[in-house]
Amino acid sequence: MPIDPEENRRFAGLMRQAQEGDRFAYDALLRDIASRSTLFLQKRLGSAVVIEDLVQDILVSIHVSRHTYDPVRPFFPWMYAIVRRRLADYWRSEWQRLKRDTGEPDGNMAEAAVPEAPLSEAVGLAIDELPERQRTVVTLLKVNGYSLKEVAGRLNMTESAIKVTAHRAYSALRKKLTAMDTYENE
Amino acid sequence: MKTNDLISQLVGGLKPVAPIRPSAWFGGWVAVGAFFVVGTAGFFGVRPDLVVAHPWFFIESTLILLTSGACAWRAVKLGIPGSKPTWMDRLPVFLIALWAGGTVVRLFRASSLVPDLHVVCAAVLWGVGIVVSIPLFIFLRRAAPLNTAAAGASAGLAGASMSALSVQLFCVNSSPVHDLLWHILPFLLSAPLGLLGAAIWVKSPFAKSRPV
Numbered sequence: 001m002p003i004d005p006e007e008n009r010r011f012a013g014l015m016r017q018a019q020e021g022d023r024f025a026y027d028a029l030l031r032d033i034a035s036r037s038t039l040f041l042q043k044r045l046g047s048a049v050v051i052e053d054l055v056q057d058i059l060v061s062i063h064v065s066r067h068t069y070d071p072v073r074p075f076f077p078w079m080y081a082i083v084r085r086r087l088a089d090y091w092r093s094e095w096q097r098l099k100r101d102t103g104e105p106d107g108n109m110a111e112a113a114v115p116e117a118p119l120s121e122a123v124g125l126a127i128d129e130l131p132e133r134q135r136t137v138v139t140l141l142k143v144n145g146y147s148l149k150e151v152a153g154r155l156n157m158t159e160s161a162i163k164v165t166a167h168r169a170y171s172a173l174r175k176k177l178t179a180m181d182t183y184e185n186e
Numbered sequence: 187m188k189t190n191d192l193i194s195q196l197v198g199g200l201k202p203v204a205p206i207r208p209s210a211w212f213g214g215w216v217a218v219g220a221f222f223v224v225g226t227a228g229f230f231g232v233r234p235d236l237v238v239a240h241p242w243f244f245i246e247s248t249l250i251l252l253t254s255g256a257c258a259w260r261a262v263k264l265g266i267p268g269s270k271p272t273w274m275d276r277l278p279v280f281l282i283a284l285w286a287g288g289t290v291v292r293l294f295r296a297s298s299l300v301p302d303l304h305v306v307c308a309a310v311l312w313g314v315g316i317v318v319s320i321p322l323f324i325f326l327r328r329a330a331p332l333n334t335a336a337a338g339a340s341a342g343l344a345g346a347s348m349s350a351l352s353v354q355l356f357c358v359n360s361s362p363v364h365d366l367l368w369h370i371l372p373f374l375l376s377a378p379l380g381l382l383g384a385a386i387w388v389k390s391p392f393a394k395s396r397p398v
Contacts, residue, residue: 021202030193056192063196065330067203068266077268085267085332148187159187160195 011075019066030059037083044087058086060160060167093174126176134169137162208262211325215258219318219348226314226352233358242292243360246285250351253281257344261322264337265329278343286370292362299363307357307368311349315376319345319383326388334384342380346373 011032017025037058041051061082069078127138140151141162152159233239256277263269293299322341331337350373357369 018200019203019205021200023197023200026200027193027197030196034189034193052189056187056189059189059192059196065267067328068206068330070205070208070266073266073268077270078266079268081268081332082330158195158199160192160199163187163192163195 008074008076011079012071012073015066015069015075016071019069019071030062033062033079034059036079040080040083041087045090050090054086054090056163057089057167058083060164061086063160064164064167089174096178126173129176130169130172134165134172137165138169138173141166206266206325206329208266208325208329211321212259212262215262215318215321215325215344216255218321219254219258219345222314222318223348223352223355226310226349227355230310230356232355235358236355240360242288243354246288246365247351247354249281249285249288250347250354253278253285254344254347254351256281257340257347258322261337261340261344262325264333264340265326265331267330267332278340282343282374286366286374289362289365289370293366296362298361301363301367302359302361304357304359304364304368307353307364308372311346311353311369311372312376312379314349314352315342315346317345318348319376319380323383323387326384331384331388334388335381338380338382338384338388339377340380342376342378342383343373345380346376 011029014025014029014032018029034055037055038051041054045051045054062079065082069075127135130138136155137151140146140154141148146154148159148162151157152162155162157165256274260275260278263275319341322344323338326334326337326341350369353369357364
């Protein structure tokens with residue numbers, strides 16, 4: 001993807017200001033990143049819902065790792081490394097889901113239909129191992145089906161804090177479940 | 187939740203952050219490493235035949251020192267998303283191949299291939315190596331490595347090679363069998379150890395910037 005040096009300087013400047021705590025610059029930066037990420041993902045994905053979810057994941061990742069951007073370096077390689085990583089995570093989770101849904105290529109259908117219970121048990125075990133706050137957030141969001149706003153109200157946290165906590169919990173769950181998957185396949 | 191709402195909330199919760207400085211961390215690690223090399227060699231006593239040692243000893247020591255620096259730099263670089271790939275990324279493999287390859291070549295000229303039992307070298311190499319690699323793991327935990335496995339392995343190798351240099355300075359046994367068994371093999375095993383350390387420490391859900 002060609003990089004416009006002028007644009008790169010502008011983004012780098014906004015991030016430098018954001019690192020210093022400038023909210024106006026940060027607002028402009030996140031909106032620009034969101035539109036650039038959307039364009040990037042639209043070329044690779046079809047679903048608008050998935051794209052919006054991924055863009056939000058990207059924004060949270062950028063927010064949490066903003067201290068790792070070195071202002072003397074070009075901005076876009078840093079940003080797109082994170083964007084690509086989130087996209088790769090999405091493809092990985094889709095692949096895992098597809099494997100779960102269809103079973104092993106040479107397995108029979110009866111066996112393929114069974115994993116529901118062990119998977120739920122594995123997910124339950126993995127959730128139990130999460131730190132308390134992450135466990136509470138995931139349980140309220142995914143088990144009890146509360147909205148972000150409701151969970152934020154119940155836990156007296158902001159919605160973005162809930163989103164960040166949930167994001168960390170999903171990363172941890174993904175790691176734990178992948179490890180279980182690998183262990184069971186060995 | 188709409189993206190615009192998320193942006194507003196992230197902006198609302200913005201706090202100033204100090205950008206992480208990879209070069210400063212690397213410099214700090216070099217200082218820690220130098221301190222432990224000097225300290226370990228001083229504690230065990232520098233080998234008395236250092237001045238009249240075989241030329242390979244000095245070549246090997248230089249290779250170990252360069253390996254250490256290259257691995258540490260690689261680990262630091264892997265901690266920052268989007269770092270541009272350069273020839274420096276392959277330098278650790280090249281240096282390790284030279285170091286191990288040189289020792290294997292020496293095996294063909296060795297008068298005896300009987301291995302000795304000198305666990306102290308491996309124990310010191312791992313013990314000091316773990317301590318020396320701690321600053322790199324702290325850096326990786328604070329940074330955002332996209333390839334945690336490679337970053338952890340590089341950090342493990344960096345610590346182990348720095349401590350291999352200190353072992354080199356006090357160990358009087360220069361036989362290639364000894365070097366392979368008690369210096370190079372433990373050094374190479376520090377890569378999976380570093381990988382494991384990164385899986386536990388850096389990939390922990392408690393780490394500061396885990397979403398990346």
